[in-house]
Amino acid sequence: MSQRHSTPPETEICLVPGADEARVARGRAEMLDGETYQRIGETFRALGDPTRAKIIYSLLRQELCTCDLAAITGYSESAVSQHLRVLRQLRLVKSRREGRLVHYSLDDAHISLLLVVCLSHVRDGDDRHPAIEPLLAHFAADSRGEKAGRA
Helix, strand or coil: CCHHHCCCHHHHCCCCCCCCHHHHHHHHHCCCCHHHHHHHHHHHHHHHCHHHHHHHHHCCCCCEEHHHHHHHHCCCHHHHHHHHHHHHHCCCEEEEEECCEEEEEECCHHHHHHHHHHHHHHHHCCCCCCCCHHHHHHHHHHHCCCCCCCC
16 A cells, blocks of 8 residues: 555644634534435445446446346356346446346446546546546535536
8 A cells, every 4th residue: 555645643633622613513514414424325335345346337338238247247147136236226327128138327427427536536546637627626616606507
């Protein structure tokens, strides 16, 4: 593991006792409801499984059937099918029936975005990837209420 990401233990605690009440109040006011955090956790748990991550990555650019996914990932059709069931329940993938075949694809662009951002983080580390910069700018503007169409 890279040493450049390690933080000395002494810097992980506040050197000045007591929390900043204004920041705490703002942080609490911005908290989401418990169900939302539950769903976020479920999504990341699903993507945290290496087999499901392979399936999601395989579906990034094309729709595939269970047989295709099994051949690509090297897992049995039964194992892939079980993982697809979990991914479907969490709305990470969707299915489309064509005769006897069921084709799978990513449910929407959000899933692609999650994967691309995660890949950028894993591959690039602290180096900023040029394709990520516009996304970061968009989300920074959104958090300040500057998104187009807002009053």
